[in-house]
Amino acid sequence: MSSTSEAHGHTPEAPHPTADGHRPAPEDRHRPADAHRHTPEAPHPAADGHRPATLESRPRTPPAQDRRPAEHRPRGPRVVVIGAGIVGCSLADELTARGWSDVTVLEQGPLPAPGGSTSHAPGLVFRTSPSRALAQFAAYTIEKFLSLRVAGVRCFDQVGGLELATTPERLAELHRRAGHAAAWGIRGEVVSAARCKELWPLLDESVVLGGFHTPDDGLARALLAARAQLDRATGRGARFLDRHTVTGIERAGGRVTAVVTDRGTFPADHVVSAAGFWGPVIGRMAGVDVPLQPLAHQYVRTGPLRELGGATAEASKPILRFQDRDLYFREHTDRIGIGSYAHRPLPVDPFAVPPYDEARARDMEMPSSYPFTVEDWAPSWEDCRWLLPALRETEIESGFNGVFSFTPDGLPVLGETRQLRGFWLAEAVWVTHSAGVAKAVAEWMVDGRPSIDVHECDLTRFEEAQRSPSYVRERGSQQFAEVYDVLHPLQPMERPRPLRVSPFYVRQQQLGAFFLEGSGWERPHWYEANAPLVDALGELPERDAWSARYWSPIAAAEARATRERVALYDMTPLRRLEVTGPGALAFLDRMTSNNLRKKPGAVTYTLLLDEAGGIRSDLTVARLAADRFQVGANSPADLDRLLRHAPADVQVRDITSGTCCVGVWGPLARALVQPLTGDDFSHEGFGYFRAKRTWLAHVPVTAMRLSYVGELGWELYTSADLGLRLWDTLWEAGQDLGVLAAGRSAFNSLRLEKGYRAWGTDMTDEHTPFEAGVGFAVRMDKEGFTGQEALRDRPAPTRRLTPLLLDDPASVVLGKEPVLVGGAPAGYVTSASYGYTLGRCVAYAWLPAGLATGTGVHIEYFGEKVAATVADEPLFDPEMTRIRR
The missing domain is CATH 3.50.50.60 (FAD/NAD(P)-binding domain)
Known part of the structure; x- marks a missing residue:
């Protein structure tokens, strides 16, 4: 919840991102049944076979009803x-x-x-x-x-349901939640304190500022x-x-x-x-x-309440959340049930949970019901009586600590x-x-x-470093504590940190890096050493309190320096896979959508699709030798998928932890790296989307001419033991050029100005390449690849990932807000960031396919309707002159 994994964006000229889900191989899904079966005990009585309607989902043919007698099916x-x-x-x-x-x-x-x-x-x-x-x-x-x-x-x-606000911060959060509801098609509205009182007459209206009501x-x-x-x-x-x-x-x-x-x-x-x-x-x-991690959670029932006397229904009022004090309430006819997350985390060892009969022997009602700890409940009871004065007339009749999973x-x-x-x-x-x-x-x-x-x-989403019993216990306990907290989308976990650091970490600390965390990695978002550059920017629009969290105007200075000079970006958290063996080329070409049958030295942006043509991930594949490839991927799920399908003559391994990467980008990037090597780094000698093994001073590197920020530059890879030497070499050589270190906040702004997609945020396996704007990475004329046939049969897209520019230079959105077309919700924002080069906030959103450039829309941000306009992409340097020079 509080941990944020960030993705990298791509398009023709840039690739990589976050996590995806794996699927079983088709041959594993239809194995013949074995006639040998354990003799069943008497089954429970049957009910009708009604199958409820499905949710909004991918287009697909529902399973046909088999009307043959059961014994013949x-x-x-x-x-x-x-x-x-x-x-x-x-x-x-x-x-x-x-x-x-x-x-x-x-x-x-x-x-x-x-x-x-x-x-x-x-x-x-x-x-x-x-x-x-x-x-x-x-x-x-x-x-x-x-x-x-x-x-x-x-x-x-x-x-x-009714969620209450007793603080201005929570009321603002309820407006944000109302935005999530509208984005996902859920009925809900923020209501007044008086309306909350109507819905829950037991409330003390004087302490309530408002609520979020979801009638369904x-x-x-x-x-x-x-x-x-x-x-x-x-x-x-x-x-x-x-x-x-x-x-x-x-x-x-x-x-x-x-x-x-x-x-x-x-x-x-x-x-x-x-x-x-x-x-x-x-x-x-x-x-x-x-x-x-199992944890125990307190739940109590009060004695009878006079105000609920005569109730015959189990419940008639909305379920009530008092998140400012980590409490929720529901009726049990004339009593109130109350659950609390306010107490200390109470982790339970799953290997020590007693079986049913042993639990009963210990005077536990069931294995999941632990004895009630009165001392943990006392503060919450006072909070309950403060919100619902009628509770002062009763006491707790029963309580237990119920175990469930985090x-x-x-x-x-x-x-x-x-x-x-x-x-x-x-x-x-x-x-x-x-x-x-x-x-x-x-x-x-x-x-x-x-x-x-x-x-x-997906079960593959956790890194190896995130799977230790200590990590699971600590983070699971923190998730319990944060169930009702107001969490910013960039808010990192507080511990255990630092867990994973790049070889440049010590230099980043010296430069005053402000770190956030993703997938266990410490990731600089800006550097305090660049604060003096802010004065030269002129006046930036003032931000609201929410969007100003985990942000600094220093990011604008770093973005400008990247556009005007040259900057170093730590790209080490990018996942790197090595695919080798006699069958490596055929394997990768079959698994992905673009043409990989190129000479060594070529780099290709391509897609991992599923059998239905959905985007499981996007990859950057560098052919370093005839049978050796370096693959820039997104998450453990990509490794998992490749390992599942790799034939015997192909080896796939994750090389991320043993390597590192510096992105060197900006108009002076060539002036920085060329003096350090005897190889030709000119445009003619080192073309775009090419890779070269070389030396930069004393450091062996694999250089790839790619750009995630829309500027000239290279990704420079070396082994982890030489990473610090690589950073220092580049830093020293760039002093006369005004080199600086730049963080992910600037990176995200620059990549959105270029329209580079982030897998897991902008596109997933729910989307096809042609909907997501990455159809250029699909070669429908190449010999069979996964998802090819499904893409042939797809109708024209009815939705598209659409670039928006906010009309007001002072307005900002962050992502997951609903987009209104003609006053009605029509889609939602995926990624957003202020475009410092453009002087406007850039947002990408899933919207109906027919919206023309110039169409006006509104984005709902904390209950306010922010005007935006459909734009052409890429918004910055559409001719690609800055990258290809």
């Missing part, structure tokens, strides 16, 4: 799901709805309340989130649960929803076996083959761990790290592992997102890809 691969909580039940329902009926769900506790997090979940479902994926998961969860009933009882009460949110009956989906899945052939404790995962040839329990072994082609806070335990059996970034962990093929994770999923996650994972397993972008939840 193909059953699909053998799937074993571990865990019958809300995620496991939802997944069984989604898989069987798609025709995979050979599904066994194993549960160590008793059904229908097995004792995990689902069994005690308060059921709050709020859809609004900065994460588009989480918002889509929650929207589908509500849509599906509204269609479910058990014995006539609804599985979802659509009472709405509400309360899920988690156990009931699990039961409804269990019944539907059972009716389609699935079976649910409780009191089966998993003791091992069998494998052969790198694939999962069976799940071993204390009551038998279950052969499997696919195994899904949906074990909740037991996920790390199951992962260890499979030889897979599950970066998940990851280092607060997002779920989804996908198939490469270490053990056929072993899937669906972990760290809350009730709020449960059905949406299950739908995405089922699509992933059956169709090979989810219908929405889930890269930020």
